[in-house]
Amino acid sequence: NIVMTQSPKSMSISVGDRVTMNCKASQNVYNNIAWYQQKPGQSPKLLIYYASNRYNGVPDRFTGSGYGTDFTLTINSVQAEDAAFYYCQRIYNSPPTFGGGTKLELK
Amino acid sequence: EVQLKESGPGLVQPSQTLSLTCTVSGFSLTDYSVHWVRQPPGKGLEWMGVMWSGGSTAYNSALKSRLSISRDTSKSQVFLKMNSLQTEDTAIYYCTRAVPPFDYWGQGVMVTVSS
Numbered sequence: 001n002i003v004m005t006q007s008p009k010s011m012s013i014s015v016g017d018r019v020t021m022n023c024k025a026s027q028n029v030y031n032n033i034a035w036y037q038q039k040p041g042q043s044p045k046l047l048i049y050y051a052s053n054r055y056n057g058v059p060d061r062f063t064g065s066g067y068g069t070d071f072t073l074t075i076n077s078v079q080a081e082d083a084a085f086y087y088c089q090r091i092y093n094s095p096p097t098f099g100g101g102t103k104l105e106l107k
Numbered sequence: 108e109v110q111l112k113e114s115g116p117g118l119v120q121p122s123q124t125l126s127l128t129c130t131v132s133g134f135s136l137t138d139y140s141v142h143w144v145r146q147p148p149g150k151g152l153e154w155m156g157v158m159w160s161g162g163s164t165a166y167n168s169a170l171k172s173r174l175s176i177s178r179d180t181s182k183s184q185v186f187l188k189m190n191s192l193q194t195e196d197t198a199i200y201y202c203t204r205a206v207p208p209f210d211y212w213g214q215g216v217m218v219t220v221s222s
Contacts, residue, residue: 034208034209036209043201043212043214043215044201044209045212049206049207085151087152089209092207094165095165095167095168096207098144098152098153098154
């Protein structure tokens with residue numbers, strides 16, 4: 001099975017900063033990656049699908065990129081409401097494995 | 108409006124069987140797959156298994172021997188049954204619709220395994 005590895009595990013950022021988090025697949029997954037945001041006490045929410053497509057209503061400060069095995073989620077000008085866990089996931093093929101997550105904290 | 112809602116017991120005794128129901132609305136189970144995902148307290152997301160739109164299933168290999176997913180399309184419900192529960196199965200259990208990306212999620216149901 002393909003393993004999805006996210007880094008860093010956590011990061012502390014100031015409002016207005018630019019943040020980049022990574023997701024690495026153990027095998028080529030082409031562009032079959034999604035990113036989710038999960039805030040405490042809430043269900044995960046879809047942010048990005050097929051590596052770089054922003055889901056409905058997602059602010060354009062969220063950008064996904066990458067292909068093959070290395071993927072990145074970038075948040076430009078982080079806002080206070082972006083404090084959350086972020087998960088990548090291999091999609092389209094089974095099993096749809098999740099990465100371990102990155103915790104984004106605001107200073 | 109697309110909605111998914113999980114229901115089931117909040118407390119299950121060790122070695123017993125967990126039965127959960129995901130009731131969906133706003134879409135047909137014959138058009139979209141529905142997956143089960145769980146999250147232990149303070150931990151990440153674990154994919155458990157899927158009911159494909161065509162009626163077949165697939166399971167996480169680590170859970171396959173204990174897990175069964177079925178559906179009743181007339182009631183728009185997907186069912187999860189997992190046997191031989193242990194304390195490490197304590198988690199929030201979610202059902203979610205897949206496009207393939209998981210675009211709609213239920214609110215989740217907390218299941219505690221304890222005597």
